[in-house]
Amino acid sequence: MSVGQRPGGRSARVRAAVLTAARDLLVDGYAELTVERIAQAAGVNKTTIYRRWADLEGVLGDLLSEYASEVVPIPDTGNLDTDLEELALLIRRGMTGEPGELITALAAAAPRNPRAAQIVRGFFAERFGLAQAVIDHAVARGELPQGTDAPAAIEVLGAPFFLRLLVVDKPIDEEFARRTAAAAAAALRAGVFSRYLSVQSCEHTVGSPE
């Protein structure tokens, strides 16, 4: 048996052990988390972790990629307000659970760790990109004007969650999520995200009568 080679066998087991250990330890928060503790809990050598993930943020980034690969159902209720509210409640669930701890840890590491910065930016870019469907659907239904800046609107929806996660010491509860959704909806309906367009969004004016 010891001569048989199963491709990825040991490697996959080590990864699973390390990610499980990191996940378990993260429950106690990021402040006390170290590569040493993860190695101990996973029953592997510290150098094994450094070789494969380079540093703590590498492990956390790998863990976040597990969440990033989960399929998130984008709300499609047929109405902008309820879609945004559902979306806000989804963001809330994501941020108050384990991914919230991971995002906090990686966002914290980002200013000193370019790889962590890349991971957390990639995660937000991907999630924000998916969420834009909610705006696109409302445009298609005629609830919002053509040319509404979907990325900007989703940023305004997501930003207050991030502020509370990292800075403001207040709960990310359902009431907060609903209010944040209502604020984004009001700004969208008032035309804020179609008045302030980025330069690229003005292309369709080419060829219009002078």
Add this chain to the structure above:
Amino acid sequence: MSVGQRPGGRSARVRAAVLTAARDLLVDGYAELTVERIAQAAGVNKTTIYRRWADLEGVLGDLLSEYASEVVPIPDTGNLDTDLEELALLIRRGMTGEPGELITALAAAAPRNPRAAQIVRGFFAERFGLAQAVIDHAVARGELPQGTDAPAAIEVLGAPFFLRLLVVDKPIDEEFARRTAAAAAAALRAGVFSRYLSVQSCEHTVGSPE
């Protein structure tokens, strides 16, 4: 002269030298900043810094307190929309300059450093508290209903700046500031921050007829 004691003389000089060095080095960003480099640039011993400020975040917190003590003029143009726009442009100037680097550094340290967390929370609480005057003035003028949740509205105004500072790799330009202000104004005018009240805001219902 060497026997004369000037209260705070050497201590004040050391503090000025260390803060100036930290400020100069921070221009190159937080990633490469260390106590060792600050000590070298300030011409003091590393242990002097550790004794007085405990760690790098202690130095940065002291530096931020210099900004926090600056008097910031709160806009009072007589109109909610222009007040919020002026306020957003003020936030933009603060975040894109040196305080932005400091806030990034301290927010990054916060999840692992309770003192850094306290400093950055205190800074935001103080600034957000001042900014609420803009909402209070609008309520006094009758532009917004009594009981509008000013802290919540200011959070929604400030949050997108923070998201761009730490995560979203897009410029914090004047157009962004104006759009963010317009979004907050639209949500306020739509009554979002008077519909979703925190429990404390409901005190005035005590004694109302049943």
